[in-house]
Amino acid sequence: MIEIAEHERSQGWNHAAVSTAEATVADTRLNNLAEQQKPARRRWSAAKALLTKAQKAGHAAKIAAARQREIAAYREFDTISRATINEGFGIVAAGNQRWGQRLDHMQRTNAADDAVLTALRKMP
Secondary structure: OHHHHHHHHHHHHHHHHHHHHHHHHHHHHHHHHHHHHHHHHHHHHHHHHHHHHHHHHHHHHHHHHHHHHHHHHHHHHHHHHHHHHHHHHHHHHHHHHHHHHHHHHHHHHHHHHHHHHHHHHOOO
C-alpha cells in the first residue's frame, strides 16, 4: 500500500514537471502569436490613416484607391487574427486538459495517501 502511494506521488511529480515545461512552451507560443498580429494591425492602421487623409483631401480616385488598400489590409489582419486566435484557443484548451489530468492524478495520490494513513491508524 505504501509503495502504491509512493508510486502515485512520484508520478505526480513527474507529471508536474512535464506540465510545467509544456506550459512554458505554450506561453511562449501564445506570445509569438500575439506578435504575429502586430505588423498586420499596423498595416491596417496605416491604410485607415491614408483613407482618412484621402477623404479629407476630397479626391475621388485617391479615396477609392485608399479604400481598396484599407479593405485589403483589414482582410489580411482579419485572416491572421482568426488563425492566431484559433491556435491560441487550442493551446489554452490543451492546457486546461493538462490541468484536469493533473488534478485527477492529485486526487488519486491523495486517495492512496489516505489509504495508507487509515491502515496505519488501525495498527496496534
